Structures are given as structure tokens and as C-alpha cells.
Amino acid sequence: MPCRQLDNHLYPYLxxxxxxxxxxxxxxxxxxxxxxxxxxxRESKMLLLIRTRARQGAVAAPESLxxxxxxxxxxxxxxRRYSAVSKLAAAAAGLAVCTVAAHTGWRSYQRKLYVExxxxxxxxxxxxxxxKPSAEQLEAWFNDGKLDHRVAVPRYQNAGLTGGRLxxxxxxxxxxxxxxxxxxxxxxxxxxxxxxGDVDVTTEPSVDRSNGFNTVTWRDGDVVYTLVSxxxxxxxxxxxxxxxxxxxxxxxxxASYPH
Amino acid sequence: MLGLKSNAxxxxxxxxxxxxCLDGLYASALRLTHSDRDAEDLVQDAFMxxxxxxxxxxxxxxxxxxxxxxxxxxxINKYRRQVKERSFSEGSERESVTAQLFxxxxxxxxxxxxxxxxxxxxxxxxxxxxxxLPIDFRMVVIxxxxxxFSYREIAEILDxxxxxxxxxxxxxxxxxxxxxxxxxxxTPNEGPIDLTEYRSRKNLG
Numbered sequence: 322m323p324c325r326q327l328d329n330h331l332y333p334y335l336x337x338x339x340x341x342x343x344x345x346x347x348x349x350x351x352x353x354x355x356x357x358x359x360x361x362x363r364e365s366k367m368l369l370l371i372r373t374r375a376r377q378g379a380v381a382a383p384e385s386l387x388x389x390x391x392x393x394x395x396x397x398x399x400x401r402r403y404s405a406v407s408k409l410a411a412a413a414a415g416l417a418v419c420t421v422a423a424h425t426g427w428r429s430y431q432r433k434l435y436v437e438x439x440x441x442x443x444x445x446x447x448x449x450x451x452x453k454p455s456a457e458q459l460e461a462w463f464n465d466g467k468l469d470h471r472v473a474v475p476r477y478q479n480a481g482l483t484g485g486r487l488x489x490x491x492x493x494x495x496x497x498x499x500x501x502x503x504x505x506x507x508x509x510x511x512x513x514x515x516x517x518g519d520v521d522v523t524t525e526p527s528v529d530r531s532n533g534f535n536t537v538t539w540r541d542g543d544v545v546y547t548l549v550s551x552x553x554x555x556x557x558x559x560x561x562x563x564x565x566x567x568x569x570x571x572x573x574x575x576a577s578y579p580h
Numbered sequence: 581m582l583g584l585k586s587n588a589x590x591x592x593x594x595x596x597x598x599x600x601c602l603d604g605l606y607a608s609a610l611r612l613t614h615s616d617r618d619a620e621d622l623v624q625d626a627f628m629x630x631x632x633x634x635x636x637x638x639x640x641x642x643x644x645x646x647x648x649x650x651x652x653x654x655x656i657n658k659y660r661r662q663v664k665e666r667s668f669s670e671g672s673e674r675e676s677v678t679a680q681l682f683x684x685x686x687x688x689x690x691x692x693x694x695x696x697x698x699x700x701x702x703x704x705x706x707x708x709x710x711x712x713l714p715i716d717f718r719m720v721v722i723x724x725x726x727x728x729f730s731y732r733e734i735a736e737i738l739d740x741x742x743x744x745x746x747x748x749x750x751x752x753x754x755x756x757x758x759x760x761x762x763x764x765x766x767t768p769n770e771g772p773i774d775l776t777e778y779r780s781r782k783n784l785g
Contacts, residue, residue: 332750336724338731367757368725370699371706375726378703382606386620390602390627391595397631398591405587 327357335365428521433529435513435520436538436547438491440531443509443549449484449499459485463496463512470514470544472496475562480508490547508550508560515545526561528554537561594634597643598627604644605651608722611710612655625658626651642733649737652719701760709759717752724749 330347333339339347351358451462456474459482463472467487474482480502488497488511495513502508521527526539537557538547548560605626609619630637630650637646710721723734731749735742 328750332753333731333746336731368753370701371753371756371760372725372728374701374703374706375710378707379603379607379726380610382602382623383616383620386606386623387599387602389620390624393624393628394591394595394631397628398587401587 324354324357327360331361331364334361335368425521428519431519432521432527432538433531435490435493435545436529436536437531439509439511439547440534440536440549442488442490442497442511443507443534444532446507447486447488447497450486452484454482454484456482459498468494468496468514470512472498472512472544473541473562474498475510475560477502477560479503480506480560483507502550502552506551508548508552511547511549513545514543515540516543520545526558528558590634591631594631598630598647601644601647602627604727605647608648608651608726609655611707611718611722611726612652612715614711622651622655622658626654629654642736645729645733645737648723648727648729649739652737701764705763706760709756709763712759713752713755717748717755720745720748721752721756725753 330339330343334344334347351361451459454462456476460472460474463474463485474485477500480500483499483501485496485498488495490511490513493513493515495511498510498512500508500510520538520540522538522540522545524540526537529536529538533551534549535552535554535557536547536549537560538545539561540546546561548557550557550560552560602623605623606619609622609626610616613619613622626647630647633650637643710718710726713721719738720734723729723737724731729737731742731745734745734749738745740748
């Protein structure tokens with residue numbers, strides 16, 4: 322081996338990083354080359370010296386650092402624990418959101434069921450118990466203890482009262498009020514109590530379509546009103562009387578409650 | 581509940597692995613930063629980073645090497661620029677002093693064997709000489725000679741090929757010897773030696 326290659330093998334040899342074959346080859350060279358042997362010897366002493374001195378001079382980590390790290394590890398672990406807890410809380414909150422979402426879904430499904438039932442009953446044209454009353458008479462008739470909730474009869478300028486009767490909307494006792502509008506159109510208004518809040522509707526009227534009828538449903542406190550008619554979407558919205566609480570967007574309504 | 585338990589276990593496991601490395605980390609950080617305070621900060625940064633990424637550590641692989649990889653990365657990312665800027669003028673000044681010493685001594689030779697001379701070197705001087713190495717060489721020398729990592733581990737830690745580790749180590753150690761020679765030669769009542777001449781001859785060859 323030419324001595325020029327000493328540099329390539331010197332440290333790997335001393336560091337024990339030469340592969341077996343190279344090591345054997347290098348050692349056989351050293352056996353025959355005094356110059357390289359001396360240099361390897363010198364370097365090995367030097368390396369040993371440096372390592373020994375460096376080790377002797379090495380400063381241990383200060384106790385304060387050790388304490389700080391222990392404390393920080395503790396803090397970090399605690400933070401993680403909290404984050405695990407908050408993740409749990411987030412999961413719980415997520416579950417709550419899902420529950421709320423599910424409940425909302427359920428309520429809107431309930432509304433559909435109530436609306437559908439109202440539509441079916443309206444279509445069957447049940448006989449009326451009181452015919453051609455005035456609005457006041459009809460309100461008096463309903464509100465004398467027949468129902469647990471108060472019934473307000475809307476006054477329509479373009480639709481007259483045909484009459485009313487007690488009826489059920491699904492499981493709920495309801496007032497049924499029939500109107501006759503231009504062109505021999507029948508409109509049926511169902512008024513029932515929804516104290517448990519099962520039906521997804523607010524004071525803001527919701528329009529649904531069921532079995533070829535359009536419906537508009539709105540809420541006044543615990544009382545839910547569903548008007549069934551064959552009017553188109555826009556017209557049926559206008560049949561909703563203004564409620565006591567002012568609406569954000571005033572609607573054009575040709576109807577009013579009793580003065 | 582499972583999450584809480586594994587956190588505590590994780591901490592215990594980390595402490596068990598990392599705490600014995602603390603002295604080595606600190607000693608290396610001192611050589612890298614040249615300051616007690618920066619060394620503490622560096623170790624603290626690296627240590628907590630390691631803890632945060634402990635779940636990324638592949639169990640069964642070399643934890644100490646992993647820890648030193650984080651230390652050197654943290655140093656390179658956070659401290660190197662400051663330290664470089666601060667020590668640049670000092671470094672070049674020292675370099676010229678060294679050069680003067682060498683040029684003065686290289687003209688003379690002595691019969692004294694160099695190892696006898698170098699034996700008198702103090703730990704402090706060896707560490708100072710390491711501190712003066714350019715950072716790339718210094719990191720390799722620290723990892724190889726202070727921490728006694730293998731070439732492959734150093735390559736892994738510094739994210740460079742093994743060949744690069746070998747060449748940096750060669751140049752780093754040679755430079756270190758040169759620095760140490762300067763210390764030794766600066767010692768009063770000791771004659772200069774022929775190491776420098778030997779080396780310059782070898783470098784030419």
C-alpha cells in the first residue's frame with residue numbers, strides 16, 4: 322500500500338471503522354512500513370490524549386438544569402394530560418353537537434309528520450261542528466275549555482270562515498278552522514299545542530309541500546298553526562297573520578288578528 | 581383514562597432514556613455554544629423538543645443518537661447564526677495568532693518527542709482548541725471524540741454521508757492537533773518540535 326493512502330485509512334483504522342479485509346491489508350502494510358507505523362502510533366497517542374483530556378475536562382450538567390428539566394417535563398406532561406382531557410371534552414362537545422343535530426333532525430322530521438297528518442285530515446273534509454261563525458264566535462267556541470291552548474282565528478280579507486271543529490293532529494288535540502277563498506278554494510288551519518317543543522318551527526313561517534297541498538306552519542309560543550291550502554308558495558306565506566312580537570322582516574299580510 | 585396513563589408511562593420512559601444522556605448533551609452544548617447559559621438553553625430546548633417528539637422516536641433504535649440529532653439540529657436552527665456572528669471576529673483573530681505562532685515555530689526543530697510535550701496539555705486547553713474548530717469540523721470531533729459515536733451514527737445525526745463524516749473528521753482532527761501544537765509550543769522553556777514540519781511535508785505529498 323502506498324503511504325500516500327495512509328490518510329484515508331489512518332482514522333478509520335484507529336476508530337475501528339475499517340472493514341475486516343481493509344484492516345488486515347492495512348495492518349500488513351504497517352508491519353512493513355516503519356514510517357506509517359510511527360505515524361499511526363503518534364496519531365493513536367494523540368487521539369487518546371485528546372479524548373482523555375476532553376473527558377477529564379467535561380463539565381457535568383448543572384444540578385439547576387437537571388431540576389429545571391424535571392420540572393418542565395412534569396409541566397409538559399400535565400399540559401398533555403389537560404389536552405387529553407380537553408380532547409375528551411371536545412369529543413363530548415362533539416357528541417353534544419351531534420345530539421343537538423340529531424335532535425334538530427328529529428324535530429324537523431316531527432314537523433313533517435304533523436304537517437302530513439294535517440294535510441291528510443284536511444283532504445278528508447271532516448264534517449264541521451260549527452258552521453259559518455264569525456271569527457269571534459269561533460274563538461269563543463274553541464276557547465271555552467274544549468282545548469288546553471288558546472286559539473286565535475286569523476281574519477282574512479279574501480277568505481271567509483266556513484266553520485270549525487275539534488280534531489287531532491297525530492296525538493295532539495287541535496282546532497280545525499276551515500276557510501273558503503276565491504274560486505271555491507278550501508283552506509284548513511290546524512291549531513295545536515306543542516309544549517314539549519317537538520315540532521321544528523319558530524315564529525318564522527315554514528312552507529312545506531305534502532300530497533299536492535302547500536302548507537305554512539308557524540309558532541306562537543307553545544301553539545303551532547299549520548295552514549293547508551292549494552295556494553302557491555308565495556301566496557300561502559302571505560296568509561300568516563302578524564304575531565304580537567314584531568318580525569324582523571315585515572311581511573305583506575292581508576290578514577289580522579282580532580282588534 | 582388510558583390516555584392519562586400512557587402520558588405518565590411516556591414520561592417515565594423518556595426520563596429513563598434521556599436523563600443519563602444529560603451530561604453528554606450539556607458537555608457537547610458547551611463546546612457548540614461556548615457559553616454556560618447558551619448551553620443550558622440549548623440542552624433545554626433540545627430536551628423538551630425530544631420529549632414532544634418522543635412518540636416519533638422509533639423504539640429499539642439508538643436513542644442517544646436520536647437525542648444528539650435533535651441537539652445538533654436545534655443548535656443549527658436556533659443558535660448557530662448568533663454564535664457564528666458573535667465569534668466570527670474572535671475566531672479570525674485567533675486564527676491569525678495561531679498562524680503567527682506556527683510561522684515562528686516552524687523555522688526551528690527540536691529533538692523533544694512531541695507526545696512528551698503534548699502530555700503537558702491541560703484539559704482546558706484541549707477543550708479550547710476544540711472550541712476553535714470551524715463548526716462543521718467541531719461537530720464531528722465532538723461527536724466522535726467526546727461522545728464516541730460511530731461514523732454511521734454521526735452520519736445519521738448530521739444527516740451527511742459517511743464519507744463526509746470521514747473527511748470532516750480527518751480535517752477536524754488535524755486542525756485540532758495544529759491548535760494543540762500551538763498551545764504546547766507557547767508553553768515556556770519548551771523547544772519547538774518537528775510535527776509542523778512533518779505535517780507540511782505530508783500535506784505537500
